[in-house]
Amino acid sequence: MRETGWMMDLLGPTEIRILADKLNLRPTKKLGQNFVIDAGTVRRIVRVAGVAPEDVVIEVGPGLGSLTLALLGAAQHVVAVEIDPVLAAQLPVTVADRGLGDKLTVVEADAMRIASADLRGHTPTALVANLPYNVAVPVVLHLLQTLPSLHKGLVMVQSEVADRLAAGPGSKVYGVPSVKAAWYADVRRAGPVGRTVFWPAPNVDSGLVSMVRRDPPETSASREEVFAVIDAAFAQRRKTLRAALASWAGSPAQAEAALRAAGVDPSERGEQLDVTAFARIAEAKP
Structure with a gap:
């Protein structure tokens, strides 16, 4: 200065x-x-x-x-x-x-x-x-x-x-x-x-x-779509991502499918993922 x-x-x-x-x-x-x-x-x-x-x-x-x-x-x-x-x-x-x-x-x-x-x-x-x-x-x-x-x-x-x-x-x-x-x-x-x-x-x-x-993660999902996943994942912190993302995806089975497509274990919780992983999940929504 x-x-x-x-x-x-x-x-x-x-x-x-x-x-x-x-x-x-x-x-x-x-x-x-x-x-x-x-x-x-x-x-x-x-x-x-x-x-x-x-x-x-x-x-x-x-x-x-x-x-x-x-x-x-x-x-x-x-x-x-x-x-x-x-x-x-x-x-x-x-x-x-x-x-x-x-x-x-x-x-x-x-x-x-x-x-x-x-x-x-x-x-x-x-x-x-x-x-x-x-x-x-x-x-x-x-x-x-x-x-x-x-x-x-x-x-x-x-x-x-x-x-x-x-x-x-x-x-x-x-x-x-x-x-x-x-x-x-x-x-x-x-x-x-x-x-x-x-x-x-x-x-x-x-x-x-x-x-x-810095640049956001490379993804075809929009910022709004990624933020919707983040909000859903942390709305019920004690739940697994398969359960927490059920409403977002349409059902627990669809949430699991999106998570597996994104390379994320459905039994993990939101606090274990970085922003890049959330972007992959948003991209993989059925």
Whole structure:
């Protein structure tokens, strides 16, 4: 990350509280608002994300701008998607005060409904965000699907969510988020984050998740068809795939036929398969 004079002018605990008082802001659990108040943490996020001068970063839930300011020092441009109208209005002011307004675009919208056409001509190459815990997985999956230009990402999420996103086959926490994320990217844990770097401090631990885009498995089945298999396989985790996929395939016998055609033992369970195996099963549906 480039070191510039303004880099020391990030938001700390005092600045965050002054801004919050100015806006009469009380962080809400509904919107998952836990603001980062530690400058060292946001610098670390930008560094671990590998943000480069040519990157256009999409940030979801910028809040009061702690991470945004650090991203603006490293990236070509930042598109900040903020659902809270008060915060969306304040962010350009905070950034302009530091002479960086021309590098920021604020989109007041729900990240779960955002489309490339909403980004005002910008094509994001990286996702870097402190994501609200209650919507982290659907936001990540939606953006990876909707914005194929994203080739890398680093998100801060609840530690348990980070474990699920990065889990591999055979892990106790491997499930639907793990497999669907693997369709789009190589996903890995990228370190823990302590509770004291937030205001208000959450009562859960956080973690960083790194994503590097890769091609999905080669298959004649569509993404929707593969995801339907994944959903069915994990809907009843204790059942064998022959039983779990019976409704999806039409009957237990048809499920077994599809599994055998895909080279998968019908007595296995969903948590034992990688995304490529699920793609083979979808392709083999009678």
